Amino acid sequence: MAKWGFIVTTALLAMSLVSCGGEPTDPTAAGVGTGQSRLGTVLNRGQLICGVSGQLPGFSFVDQSGRYTGLDVDICRAIAAALFDDPTAVEFRNLNAKERFTAVQTGEVDVLSRNTTWTISRDSSVGLEFAPVVFYDGQGIMVRRSDNIQSLEDLKNQSICTQTGTTNEQNLADQMRKRGIPYQPVVFEDINTAYATYAEGRCQAVTSDRSQLLSRRSTLPQPKNHLILNEVLSKEPLAPAVAGGDHQWFDVVKWVVYATIEAEELGITSANLDELTSSSDPVVRRFLGVEGDLGQGLGLDNDFAAQVVKHIGNYGEIYNRHLGPQTSLDLERGLNQLWTAGGLLYAPPFR
Amino acid sequence: MTRFPIQLKPFWRDVRFWRYAGQVLAVVAIASFALLLWNNLSRNLQQLGIQLGFDFLQSQAAFDIGETPIAYSPTDPYRQALLIGLLNSLRIMVVGILLATVVGVTVGIARLSDNWLVRQLAALYVETLRNTPLLLQLFFWYFAVFLNLPATRNALVLPGSIYLSQRGILLPWLQPNTVTPIWLACLGGGLVLVGGIWFRQQQRRQQPGSASRIWLVVLSAIALAGLLAWLLTAQPPLDWDLPRQTGAGLAGGLWLSSEFATLLIGLTLYTAAFIAEIVRAGIQAVPKGQWEAARALGLQSGLVMRLVVFPQALRIIVPPLTSQYLNLAKNSSLAIAVGYPDIYFVASTTFNQTGRAVEVMLLLMGTYLSISLLISLVMNLYNRAVQVKER
Numbered sequence: 117m118a119k120w121g122f123i124v125t126t127a128l129l130a131m132s133l134v135s136c137g138g139e140p141t142d143p144t145a146a147g148v149g150t151g152q153s154r155l156g157t158v159l160n161r162g163q164l165i166c167g168v169s170g171q172l173p174g175f176s177f178v179d180q181s182g183r184y185t186g187l188d189v190d191i192c193r194a195i196a197a198a199l200f201d202d203p204t205a206v207e208f209r210n211l212n213a214k215e216r217f218t219a220v221q222t223g224e225v226d227v228l229s230r231n232t233t234w235t236i237s238r239d240s241s242v243g244l245e246f247a248p249v250v251f252y253d254g255q256g257i258m259v260r261r262s263d264n265i266q267s268l269e270d271l272k273n274q275s276i277c278t279q280t281g282t283t284n285e286q287n288l289a290d291q292m293r294k295r296g297i298p299y300q301p302v303v304f305e306d307i308n309t310a311y312a313t314y315a316e317g318r319c320q321a322v323t324s325d326r327s328q329l330l331s332r333r334s335t336l337p338q339p340k341n342h343l344i345l346n347e348v349l350s351k352e353p354l355a356p357a358v359a360g361g362d363h364q365w366f367d368v369v370k371w372v373v374y375a376t377i378e379a380e381e382l383g384i385t386s387a388n389l390d391e392l393t394s395s396s397d398p399v400v401r402r403f404l405g406v407e408g409d410l411g412q413g414l415g416l417d418n419d420f421a422a423q424v425v426k427h428i429g430n431y432g433e434i435y436n437r438h439l440g441p442q443t444s445l446d447l448e449r450g451l452n453q454l455w456t457a458g459g460l461l462y463a464p465p466f467r
Numbered sequence: 468m469t470r471f472p473i474q475l476k477p478f479w480r481d482v483r484f485w486r487y488a489g490q491v492l493a494v495v496a497i498a499s500f501a502l503l504l505w506n507n508l509s510r511n512l513q514q515l516g517i518q519l520g521f522d523f524l525q526s527q528a529a530f531d532i533g534e535t536p537i538a539y540s541p542t543d544p545y546r547q548a549l550l551i552g553l554l555n556s557l558r559i560m561v562v563g564i565l566l567a568t569v570v571g572v573t574v575g576i577a578r579l580s581d582n583w584l585v586r587q588l589a590a591l592y593v594e595t596l597r598n599t600p601l602l603l604q605l606f607f608w609y610f611a612v613f614l615n616l617p618a619t620r621n622a623l624v625l626p627g628s629i630y631l632s633q634r635g636i637l638l639p640w641l642q643p644n645t646v647t648p649i650w651l652a653c654l655g656g657g658l659v660l661v662g663g664i665w666f667r668q669q670q671r672r673q674q675p676g677s678a679s680r681i682w683l684v685v686l687s688a689i690a691l692a693g694l695l696a697w698l699l700t701a702q703p704p705l706d707w708d709l710p711r712q713t714g715a716g717l718a719g720g721l722w723l724s725s726e727f728a729t730l731l732i733g734l735t736l737y738t739a740a741f742i743a744e745i746v747r748a749g750i751q752a753v754p755k756g757q758w759e760a761a762r763a764l765g766l767q768s769g770l771v772m773r774l775v776v777f778p779q780a781l782r783i784i785v786p787p788l789t790s791q792y793l794n795l796a797k798n799s800s801l802a803i804a805v806g807y808p809d810i811y812f813v814a815s816t817t818f819n820q821t822g823r824a825v826e827v828m829l830l831l832m833g834t835y836l837s838i839s840l841l842i843s844l845v846m847n848l849y850n851r852a853v854q855v856k857e858r
Binding site for chain 1: 824
C-alpha cells in the first residue's frame with residue numbers, strides 16, 4: 117500500500133513540475149519595466165521616496181528639529197520641487213551601505229541619494245544608472261596626531277578601521293598592495309562602531325571618503341587631535357542613482373541635477389529669481405520656462421528649473437548651506453566648482 | 468446455490484485512500500507553491516535584467532581580510548575569501564560550543580549547590596545574561612573590556628609570557644621544528660605496534676578484568692617510541708614560540724584578536740546561561756529516590772552526581788542542548804558588528820562588490836544550514852546513545 121501511495125505521489129509531482137516549469141517568458145518584460153516608467157508611479161503617488169544615509173552630517177543627517185538636512189537631502193527635495201512644486205513631498209528612508217543597492221533595484225526607493233560612488237561595476241553589474249556627480253570626493257585616511265604618522269608607509273603592520281560594503285575596503289587594499297605595505301584591516305558593519313573603535317585606540321587609522329572623515333571628525337571627542345593625511349587613495353565621484361532600464365525617470369533626475377548647476381552658472385539664485393523671470397536674456401527665459409517647452413520632453417512643467425531654484429536654490433547655495441564656511445564642516449569647494457571657476461561642474465545646454 | 472464473490476468496497480469508501488489522497492494533495496500544494504515562488508523570482512530578476520549564476524566566485528576578491536587562518540591575498544578569487552570566512556566561523560563555533568558546555572554545566576550544577584553563596588551567584592549570572600540582548604553584551608565586552616586594555620607598546624604582561632593589549636591576547640604557542648617529522652614517525656610506529664597488539668588481544672578473546680592491561684601496553688609503547696625518538700634526535704619536537712616586544716610592535720606566539728576574544732567570550736557566556744538552566748532542569752528531573760538510594764549506598768555528593776544522577780539527567784539535557792548549540796552557531800554571525808571577519812562578513816562584502824544578492828544569500832543560507840544539520844546529526848547520534856534503552 118505504501119508503495120502504491122509513493123508511486124501516485126511521484127506521478128502527480130512530476131506532472132505538476134512539467135506543467136508549471138515551462139511558463140513562457142514575456143519578451144517585452146526583459147530589460148524595461150512593466151511599461152510604465154517610475155515617473156508615472158511617483159507622480160501618481162504624489163511623493164518621492166528617497167534613500168539616504170541619515171548618519172552623515174552635511175550630506176544626510178537629522179537635525180535637532182527632526183528634519184532631514186544635507187546635500188543629498190536637498191538633491192531629493194529639488195527633484196520633488198521639480199515634480200510637485202513642493203520640496204516637502206519627500207519620504208526619506210535610511211539605508212546602510214549593504215542594503216542601498218537592493219533597495220533601488222527592487223524599487224523600494226525611487227532615487228538613491230546616499231553619497232554613493234559612481235563606479236563601472238555599480239553601473240554595469242549592479243545595474244544602476246548614475247545621475248551627474250554632485251560631489252567630487254576622494255578617499256583619505258585619518259590618524260591621531262600623537263602617533264606621528266606622516267604617510268601610508270608609517271602604517272605598516274598597523275590596524276586600519278573601515279566600514280563594510282563600501283569602495284573603501286577595495287581602494288585601501290589596492291593602494292597598500294601597490295606600495296607593498298602589510299596591514300590589518302578591522303571592518304565593521306556600523307559606521308558608528310568603526311569610528312568609536314578608532315577613537316578608543318584599537319586602530320591606528322580610519323579610512324573613508326575625505327568628506328566623511330571631515331564630517332565625522334567633528335563628532336569625535338577631541339577633533340583637534342586627529343589629522344587627515346594628504347594622501348588621496350582614490351577618486352570618489354558621489355552621484356545620485358536610479359534603477360537601470362528606465363530612461364524617462366533617469367532623464368528627469370539627471371536634468372534636475374544639471375538644472376541646479378546651470379542655475380549657478382547663469383547666476384540665478386533663489387533671491388534674484390523673481391527679478392530674473394522678467395529678464396530679457398533668451399537663455400535665462402528658456403531656462404526658467406518663461407518661453408519655450410523645456411519640460412515637455414521630460415514629462416515635467418516647463419518651469420521645473422524655476423521651481424527647483426525657488427524652493428532649494430542653485431548648486432552654490434545648496435553647497436554653502438550644508439558644507440560652506442558657515443557650517444562646522446567648512447569644506448573647500450575644490451573640484452566642486454563650476455568649470456568656469458576651475459572646477460568640474462559642467463551642465464550641458466538647456467535647449 | 469453459488470454465492471456471489473465478495474464485493475470490494477468502492478475506493479472512495481476506503482479510509483486508507485483518503486489518508487493517502489490527503490498526503491498527496493499536501494505534497495502537490497507545497498511543491499506548486501515552491502514553484503510559484505521560484506517562477507516569481509526568475510521573472511522579476513529577468514525584468515530587472517539580472518542574471519543568476521555563480522561565476523563571480525572566480526573573480527578577484529580585491530579586498531583584504533583581517534584574520535586569515537590560511538594564506539590569502541587580495542588577488543585570490545572570491546571563493547578563497549569565502550573559505551577563509553568559513554574557517555573563521557568554524558573556529559568560533561567549535562571553541563564556543565566546547566567552552567559554553569563546560570561553563571554551562573558548571574553553572575548549572577552550581578545552581579543546585581548546597582552552598583548559599585555559590586547558588587546565588589550562579590542565579591545572578593544566569594538571570595543577567597539570559598535577559599539582556601546578545602548584541603549589547605558583545606558591545607559591552609568589546610568597548611568596556613577589550614578596548615580598555617593598554618595599547619600594544621604598553622602591553623600588560625602576565626606570568627607565562629601572556630601579553631594583553633588592545634590588539635588582542637598573545638599566548639605562548641608551540642611550533643614544529645626540523646626534528647618533528649622524526650618524532651611523528653616514531654610515534655606513528657608506536658601506535659601501529661599498539662594497534663597490532665590490540666588486534667591480537669581481540670582475537671584471543673581476552674577475559675574480563677584484563678582490559679586494564681591494554682592501557683598499560685599502550686602507554687609503554689608510546690613511552691618506548693618517545694625514548695627512541697629522543698635517542699635519535701636529542702631534541703624536543705616542538706619549540707616554544709614566545710610573544711615578545713620588538714621595535715615594530717608585538718610579535719610571536721598565538722594571536723587571539725580582540726574581536727575574536729570578544730565574540731568568543733560574549734557568545735560563550737550568553738549560551739552558557741541557557742545551558743545552565745537546561746542542565747539544572749535535567750538534574751532536577753531525576754527522581755529524588757535516585758539521590759537517596761545513592762546516598763544510602765554511602766556515596767558522597769560529588770560521586771552521586773557523577774555516577775548516578777548526571778547520566779540519567781543527560782537524557783533530558785541533550786535535545787534542548789542541541790538547540791543551544793545551533794543558536795550559538797547562528798549567533799556567531801553577529802561577528803560583523805564587532806569586526807571579526809566570519810563567513811557572513813565575507814559574504815556581505817562579496818555581495819556589495821558584485822551586487823549578486825540572491826546567489827550570495829543562497830550560499831550563506833546553505834553554509835549555515837549545512838553546519839547546523841551537521842551539529843544536529845552528531846548530537847542526535849549522541850542522544851541515541853544516552854537514551855533509555857527500552858526493551
